Amino acid sequence: MEMKEDIFILGIESSCDETAAAVVKNGREVLSNVIYSQIGLHKLYGGVVPEIASRKHIEKINQVIEGALADAQMTLQDITAVGVTYGPGLVGALLVGVSSAKAISFATGLPLIGVHHIEGHISANYIENKELEPPFMCLVVSGGHTHLVVVRDYGQYEIIGQTRDDAAGEAFDKVARAIGLGYPGGPEIDRLSREGNCEAIHFPRAKVEESVYDFSFSGLKSSVLNYLNICEMKGEEINRADIAASFQKAVIDVLVGHALEAVEKYGFSKFAIAGGVASNSSLRSAFEKECRERDITFYHPSPALCTDNAAMIGTAAYYEYKKGIRSGLDLNAIPNLKLGERQ
Numbered sequence: 001m002e003m004k005e006d007i008f009i010l011g012i013e014s015s016c017d018e019t020a021a022a023v024v025k026n027g028r029e030v031l032s033n034v035i036y037s038q039i040g041l042h043k044l045y046g047g048v049v050p051e052i053a054s055r056k057h058i059e060k061i062n063q064v065i066e067g068a069l070a071d072a073q074m075t076l077q078d079i080t081a082v083g084v085t086y087g088p089g090l091v092g093a094l095l096v097g098v099s100s101a102k103a104i105s106f107a108t109g110l111p112l113i114g115v116h117h118i119e120g121h122i123s124a125n126y127i128e129n130k131e132l133e134p135p136f137m138c139l140v141v142s143g144g145h146t147h148l149v150v151v152r153d154y155g156q157y158e159i160i161g162q163t164r165d166d167a168a169g170e171a172f173d174k175v176a177r178a179i180g181l182g183y184p185g186g187p188e189i190d191r192l193s194r195e196g197n198c199e200a201i202h203f204p205r206a207k208v209e210e211s212v213y214d215f216s217f218s219g220l221k222s223s224v225l226n227y228l229n230i231c232e233m234k235g236e237e238i239n240r241a242d243i244a245a246s247f248q249k250a251v252i253d254v255l256v257g258h259a260l261e262a263v264e265k266y267g268f269s270k271f272a273i274a275g276g277v278a279s280n281s282s283l284r285s286a287f288e289k290e291c292r293e294r295d296i297t298f299y300h301p302s303p304a305l306c307t308d309n310a311a312m313i314g315t316a317a318y319y320e321y322k323k324g325i326r327s328g329l330d331l332n333a334i335p336n337l338k339l340g341e342r343q
Contacts, residue, residue, distance in 0.1 A: 006025055006026055006080075007025070007026055007027070007080045007081075007318060007321065007322075008023060008024070008025055008031075008072075008074065008078060008079050008080045009023070009024045009027075009079070009080060009081055009082070009083050009113075009314040009315075009317045009318050009321065010022075010023055010065070010068065010069070010076075010079045010081075010082045010083070010104070010110075010314065011023075011024060011083045011084070011115075011310040011311060011312075011313035011314025011315075011317060012061075012065065012082065012083070012084040012085070012097045012100060012101050012310055012313065013084075013085045013097060013117075013120070013308055013309060013310040013312075013313045014057045014061065014085065014089075014093050014094060014096045014097030014100075015085045015087075015088070015089025015090065015093055015094055015097070015117050015308060016048060016053065016089055016090055016093060016143075016144075016308060017037070017038040017039065017041075017042055017048045017053045017056075017093070017308075018035050018036065018037050018038065018307065018308040018309070019035070019036040019038075019056065019057050019060040019061055019064050019096075019097075020033070020034060020035040020036070020064060020308065020309050020310035020313075021034050021061075021064040021065040021067065021068035021069075021310045022034065022068050022309065022310035022311040022313070022314050023068055023069065023071075023072035023074060023079070023314065024127075024311055024314030024315055024317075024318060026318065027126065027315050027318035027319060027322075028126055028127055028130055028315065030127055030311045030314075031071070031072035031073075031074070032067075032068045032069070032070075032071030032072040033068070033071075033304075033309055033310065033311040034064045034067040034068045034071060034310070035064070035307075035308075035309055035310070036056075036060045036063070036064050038052075038053060038056050039183075039184065041056065042183065043182060043183050045183075046177055046183050047173065047183060048090070050090045050091075050092055050093065051092065053090060053092070053093045054090070054092030054093050054095070054096060057093055057096035057097070058096055061096055061097065061100050062100070064310075065100065065104075068310070076104065076108050076110070077108075079108075079110055080110070080111075080321070081110055081111040081112070081113055081317065081321050082101045082104050082105055082110050082111070082112055082113065082317075083101075083113045083114075083115050083313050083314055083316065083317020083318075083320070083321075084097050084098055084100075084101035084112070084113070084114060084115060084313065084317075084331075085097055085098075085114075085115050085116075085117045085120060085313055086098050086114040086115065086116075086327075086331055086332070086333055086334060086337070087116065087117065087333060087334035087335060087336070087337025088116075088117055088118070088144070088145075088334070088335055088336055088337045088338075089117055089144075089333075089335060090335065091333050091335040094333035094334075094335065095333045098114075098331055098332065098333050101331075102329050102331060105329065106329055111321065111326050112326065112327045112328070112329070112331060113317040113320050113321055113325060113326060113327055114327040114331045114342075115313045115316045115317050115320065116316070116337060116339055116340075116341075117308075117337075118140050118145055118147060118149075118275075118339050119155070119157070119316045119339065120312040120313045120315075120316045121140050121142065121145075121274040121275045121306075121312060122138050122140060122149065122151060122157075122272070122274050122316075123312050123313075123315040123316040123319070124274055124301040124305040124306065124309070124311070124312035124315070125138070125272045125274060125299050125300070125301055126315050127301065127305060127311060127312070127315055128301060128302060128305070129272075129299045132270070132272070132299050134151045134152060134153045134154060134156070135150070135151060135152050135153065135268065135270075136151050136268055136270035136271060136272055136299075137149070137150060137151070137259070137262060137263045137266060137268045137270070137271050137272070138151050138271070138272040138273070138274055139255065139259045139271075139272075139273045139274070139278075140273075140274045140275045140278075141167070141168045141169065141255060141273065141274075141275045141276070141277035141278055141283075142167065142168075142169045142275030142276040142277055142278075143167060143169035143170055143173065143184070143186075143276055143277075144167050144169070144170070145162075145163075145167050145169075145275060146162060146163040146167045146168045146169075146215050146217075146255075147159055147161070147162050147339065148160050148161035148162070148213050148258060148259060148262055149339065150266060151272075154319035154322075154323070155316075155319055155320060155323060155325070156340075157339050157340050158340075159339055159340075160213050160262060160266075161211065161212075161213025161214050161215065161258060161262065162214060162215065163214070163215040163216065163217060164208055164214055164215065164216045165216055165217060165218035166216075166217040166218045166221060167217070168215070168217060168251055168255065168277050169184075169186055169275070169276055169277045170217070171217040171218075171220060171221045171251065172184075172185045172186040172189055172248075172251070172277065173185035173186070174221050175189065175221060175224050175243075175244075175247050176188050176189050176244075178224060178225055178228055179224075179228070179238070179240045179243055179244065180240070181240075181244075184276075186276060186277055186279075186280060187279075189244045189247070189248055190248070190280050190281055190282065192240060192241050192244040192245075193241070193244045193245040193248045193282060194245075195241040195245075196239065196240075196241030196242040196243070196244055196245030196246070197241075197242050197245060197246075198245040198246055198248065198249035199246070199249075200239065200242035200243075200245070200246050201227065201242060201243060201246040202246070203220055203223050203224060203227075203246055203247055203250040204219055204220055204223055204250065205220075205250055205253050205254050205257075206219050206220060206254065212258070212261070213258050213261070213262050215254060215255070215258065217251065217254075220247070220250055220251065224243065224247050227243070228243075248280075248282055249282075251283075252280075252282055252283050252286050255283065256283075256286050256287060256290055259271065259287075260290055260291070260294065260296070263294075263296060264294065268296070269295070269296055269297060270296070270297050270299065271287075271291060271296050271297070271298055271299070272298075272299040272300065273287060273299075273300045274300075274301065274306065275306060276306055276307050276308070277306075278300055278301065278306045279303035279306040279307065284300055287300075325342075
């Protein structure tokens, strides 16, 4: 009987403010996952400063790659291929990861595979849910993206809904800043919401008329800012916990409502979430409850795999590798890369 040869992917991720590298075996087994987070640096500015992010990636990229190989007890000679995020993201940040991956590919002859960042987030679900296979519906919610995606097969996606303005995570960050919480706003609002009453203030739930699965969060954000201004003008004391809880409930109601309406319309029995906001405890418990009532199997990565990491990139690259997809040494960073597009 022929033995199946193991495939080891070195994944590299540098699309925003995490410098990360990982080694993934056969698509689903993470042998190492090293992340250097720049949150402490960007906290000073209340958000990610692209130039600072790029410089820090340059400083740290070799260390995290060496760390990932060391943790996996491997050298580049043991690696089958290199997978790297080439979009979407901050162009300067992406270029650091892409340049490093191309250098490794050029020096070693290893195949190079460019990976879409959102495809990476979706693929994070495969790591801890070994039984999960397409087709299924996935909601990707992060600082830059709110996408409702039909995962037809590995690497085959259809976006059926997306935000028309602010991404969910972006709205969290802006509202957190308005009520005097730190950066990143998502975890801060999640934490403070537990002390508040989510029914205290009614904020709007936007619907996009001509596209039932699309999202819009800018009106909700404006509504929170208006509420704060009115309180200030009237000299009324604000309850930050109530505002955080009521805002968060408005976001969750829309995300859960749109997503599960789509799951039922498309006839799926499997639903997954992905992206940084997918680590929000209230969002997860709302989906758990609703999916249980509808007899839908709910999948989600653990919080550490929701934020940007390279294990998810290694997993996505594995399935591209299996399909024979390779990138040339002319691979470039594409900051506004659409899901399903290839360079």
